[in-house]
């Protein structure tokens with residue numbers, strides 16, 4: 001240590017250097033004074049050493065980065081996972097279930113692990129609680145029961161994942177690194193923050209990383225079980241192209257619950273089955289035929305088109321990709337990109353293909369005629385509105401063009417088959433057409449049986465009060481305050497538990513249900529109502545098939561009246577609209593001659609002071625030839 005001598009310092013201190021040091025190290029002069037006064041040390045003597053040390057540190061840092069990059073490039077393997085890919089969800093879900101996620105001190109807590117771009121809401125919320133239903137058994141009375149459900153729904157399960165930065169963990173005996181990096185450039189404006197995930201291991205063998213990613217994918221998909229997964233094609237705010245967004249998964253719908261002519265239903269199922277056979281693809285390719293299959297389901301709303309598509313997808317374990325041509329944001333490019341991004345085997349449900357753009361070709365001829373007539377009558381609708389959405393030619397190209405994807409099953413639905421162009425219906429695009437109509441007697445009976453036949457799982461297997469072997473009913477206990485979010489359950493009442501009585505059980509045998517079904521079917525007129533309407537009525541009497549049969553005739557009358565009223569209202573609205581349009585036309589007609597008179601009446605006086613109306617060479621009411629001179633008024 002150098003002892004400070006103030007006189008020495010006064011002579012030898014590099015005063016000229018002081019301002020320079022001050023500019024480099026703010027507050028240096030104060031610091032040096034403090035050191036000089038209290039410790040008698042002149043720190044300027046150490047500056048050279050300090051500067052050298054800093055330079056070495058900076059150099060090491062740069063070299064460190066270079067060396068680390070070199071090391072990473074040559075001795076580390078890394079898998080990169082992007083936010084806009086479903087893999088992101090798989091990996092984060094897997095990571096959230098790993099021990100290192102639970103132990104780490106720096107973590108992200110959230111109610112979901114999914115990317116905002118490839119996942120949507122808590123679809124599995126109901127399933128999440130299925131093991132917790134025992135708690136509901138302890139409830140007394142419907143109100144207590146419902147309060148418990150409501151309280152439970154308020155609480156979301158929290159998911160923990162390691163936060164930004166690198167976290168090390170062991171996987172199959174190897175050390176791996178999980179790195180989470182926020183993206184500097186925000187590419188998607190509607191997402192708060194996008195990020196990337198990297199999983200790295202030592203060495204150039206990437207097998208361990210692939211194993212991990214595979215396991216993550218399997219773990220994620222296992223949650224789905226045999227559920228039917230539904231993707232919706234849409235364009236989210238800020239995105240340029242449309243994407244498939246997973247929107248929900250549902251338990252498969254049994255095919256038997258879709259009431260339809262058995263031969264038609266079986267033919268559809270057999271056709272799909274044959275198409276999906278592993279050898280069929282080769283058969284198609286050997287013959288140079290594109291491996292695609294298209295179906296058209298048509299009929300009035302609520303007749304079972306979507307239900308059939310859903311049931312068949314569930315039967316074959318296929319994912320459904322739904323896209324509605326009526327969507328306002330759907331463009332031709334968007335639809336094309338959606339079709340490009342389909343998985344190898346799936347069902348594409350193309351809804352509402354009778355939408356404006358697709359039927360435009362046919363409608364245009366008619367509307368052109370109308371417009372001509374309208375224009376002749378002085379109407380203003382002559383200017384054609386620009387066609388919106390997807391045009392017929394684009395749709396044909398997308399579903400059947402050279403570049404269109406293979407392996408998918410295309411199911412198109414429409415309420416107006418008569419509006420469709422023959423080009424769309426030709427074999428290759430539509431290979432099978434299934435018509436749906438109002439419910440006939442057989443369908444009505446089938447719907448009745450589907451609703452009232454007791455199915456496995458309808459009756460809870462838990463103890464009931466009528467169970468003779470039942471001992472004393474367990475007492476309802478207050479829920480864990482932490483779990484119940486501090487909400488205290490209502491006091492117990494003497495009302496029987498919601499779950500101990502089966503509210504949907506009518507106690508009729510299958511034979512009795514069949515007999516009532518026949519009675520019900522005979523009370524409903526053939527092919528007057530849609531299956532959805534019939535189902536809607538039966539759902540009002542879930543546990544009372546007898547009441548449903550008794551009230552059938554009255555319901556028919558009521559529905560007829562309702563429909564008549566609705567029709568009347570629609571007619572009135574239509575007439576009013578027409579009258580308004582007519583009025584508008586008349587107004588325009590009247591306006592036009594006036595406008596024509598006023599239009600271009602640009603008058604000026606000539607040299608002789610005569611007022612000259614330029615248009616049509618009218619000069620003081622005397623028609624002249626163009627360019628002619630009006631005679632002088634003198």
Ligand SMILES: Nc1ncnc2c1ncn2[C@@H]1O[C@H](COP(=O)(O)OP(=O)(O)OP(=O)(O)O)[C@@H](O)[C@H]1O
Pocket residue numbers: 257258259260299300301302303304305306307308414415436531532533535
């Ligand atoms: N044939 C049917 N068999 C069983 N249920 C049916 C049938 N038709 C309709 N339903 C019931 O009616 C409701 C509506 O059916 P669905 O959505 O399949 O009709 P849709 O023909 O696709 O209607 P839209 O043309 O409006 O899309 C569903 O709850 C479904 O269970």
